[in-house]
Structures are given as C-alpha cells and as structure tokens.
Amino acid sequence: MTTAPPLVGVAHGSRDPRSAATVAELMDVVRARHPELDVRTAFLDLSAPRLRDVLGGVTSAVVVPLLLGHAYHARVDVPGEVARSGRPGVLVTDVLGPAVEAAALDRLAAVAGPLDDPALGVVLAGVGSSHAPANAVVAAAAAEWRDRFGWAGARAAFATAEPSVTDAIAQLRAAGARRIAVAQWVLAPGLLPDRIARAAAAAGAVVGEPLGAHPAVADLVVARYRETLARERVRWRAG
Structure with missing residues (x-):
C-alpha cells in the first residue's frame, strides 16, 4: 500500500500575526475534514515555518499555493522554492483561484x-x-x-x-x-x-470578512491536492 504524500499548504506570509493565525486555522479545518491526510503549513516569507524548511523534512509532497491569483508568487516564488529544495518528488498544484x-x-x-x-x-x-x-x-x-x-x-x-x-x-x-x-x-x-x-x-x-478558514476553501485545498496527484498518476502511466 502506497502512503499518500503530505499536503503542504503554502501562503505568502505577513508581518501581521493575524494572517499566519488565519492560515493555521484554515489548515486545521483541512485536517479536521480530511483526517486521512498528512497536512502541513508553510510560508514563503515573513512567517514560519518557511516552505524550504518544511520541504527539507520530506522526500515527496504536494504543495498547494494558498493564493487566489496566478501572479508573481505563484509563477516564480513557489516553483523557485520547490526547485531549490532539491526534492524531485514534490509536486505543485494550481492556485486556489x-x-x-x-x-x-x-x-x-x-x-x-x-x-x-x-x-x-x-x-x-x-x-x-x-x-x-x-x-x-x-x-x-x-x-x-x-x-x-x-x-x-x-x-x-x-x-x-x-x-x-x-x-x-x-x-x-x-x-x-x-x-x-x-x-x-x-x-x-x-x-x-x-x-x-x-x-x-x-x-x-x-x-465582508476575508475568506479565512471557510469549509469551502478547506475542501478546495484538498481538491487541488487530489487532482494534481491524479494527473501525476496518469502522466506516470503514460510515460
């Protein structure tokens, strides 16, 4: 039986402690709704733990950018950090969008x-x-x-x-x-x-309030994880 790779939700990070606390709360909701998954939290900058440190402790993972747009952080920062981790088994999903x-x-x-x-x-x-x-x-x-x-x-x-x-x-x-x-x-x-x-x-x-730890956002994080794993399995079989 193959163990599913960790789900690593990565946010940008902020000097405002409310931001990291809200991201942590969101990932807690992901864990509560999907207890079968190994769920971890990471940040690109300004908050801890950093993505590079989280990836340093795994051999494979699926990184879910907790970003709403496909802008600089999604196009450059996240793939750059993954590449620098030296972990070829790390996949990156699409943004939440x-x-x-x-x-x-x-x-x-x-x-x-x-x-x-x-x-x-x-x-x-x-x-x-x-x-x-x-x-x-x-x-x-x-x-x-x-x-x-x-x-x-x-x-x-x-x-x-x-x-x-x-x-x-x-x-x-x-x-x-x-x-x-x-x-x-x-x-x-x-x-x-x-x-x-x-x-x-x-x-x-x-x-209105920011999206925060809304259950629909938590389920979307998991949907991004699962669809990326499914595509990778198809790609691997085709290869």
Whole structure:
C-alpha cells in the first residue's frame, strides 16, 4: 500500500500575526475534514515555518499555493522554492483561484443579506497585482456575479492597483446602486485587507470578512491536492 504524500499548504506570509493565525486555522479545518491526510503549513516569507524548511523534512509532497491569483508568487516564488529544495518528488498544484467564489459569496451574504436584490451594488476587492491577468480574474468574477444575481452593478477594486475601493463604490452609486457591499477577494486579514475595510467603511459600505478558514476553501485545498496527484498518476502511466 502506497502512503499518500503530505499536503503542504503554502501562503505568502505577513508581518501581521493575524494572517499566519488565519492560515493555521484554515489548515486545521483541512485536517479536521480530511483526517486521512498528512497536512502541513508553510510560508514563503515573513512567517514560519518557511516552505524550504518544511520541504527539507520530506522526500515527496504536494504543495498547494494558498493564493487566489496566478501572479508573481505563484509563477516564480513557489516553483523557485520547490526547485531549490532539491526534492524531485514534490509536486505543485494550481492556485486556489476563482474556485473560492462559494466562500466569497457566503462571506458577502453574511453582511449584505439576501443577494437577489436589484438595488445592490457589490465591490469585489482584492489586494491587486502588477500582473494584469491576475487582476482580470477578479474583474471577470465580479461581472459574472452581476449577471447571475441581477444587481445594479458589480466592480472589481484593489488595495494596490486601480480602481480603488473608493472609486468603485462611487461608480456603483452613480450607476444607481442604493446599497453597497464589499466582498473581500482575500484569504486572510492583514495590512492591505485593513485598507480595503477602511475604505469601505469611509464610503458607508458594509464589508465582508476575508475568506479565512471557510469549509469551502478547506475542501478546495484538498481538491487541488487530489487532482494534481491524479494527473501525476496518469502522466506516470503514460510515460
């Protein structure tokens, strides 16, 4: 019987202790919902344990980037750390990406109430990236939500890119939205999510919590792990 490799969830890391605590809580939910797995937590920077240290203690693993976009950290940092580990048995999954929408909508409904309201305007707020395609994913999710729920409008906004949360809220009000809610396209609390929340509050909008340890996010982490293992088995048989 083959032992399944560890699942290593890796987040960016932050100087804000709330961020690492939330990631740890998420991975605890993964363990509780999937006790058959060896679940470990790692960070790229600023928090411990570092990914390089976790990989130093294994011969094989599946690394799940706890990232919402395929930007620099996913494209460069994670594969770079895996390569430097010198562990050829380590696989890397896709990022969590737009599949976190069930959790984001749940967090939104918790502060906005019923979502089938044509007077509602929604800002989907992410941290933002210099990699334009990563920001475009957030904008596409906002547009899909608007069409699905029939809102007065929905806009993407970012803490470190344009449009800002303040500008997006103003655009929604100009378009006729009578209620404004901000959904955070963010995994864990920290300095930039705080910036989003402050901007929302200053503009008189309610704001949802970061995705955090939502069960749907925990199950997505495991889904990424399992689909990557399945692809590797197919590749190995084909080879």
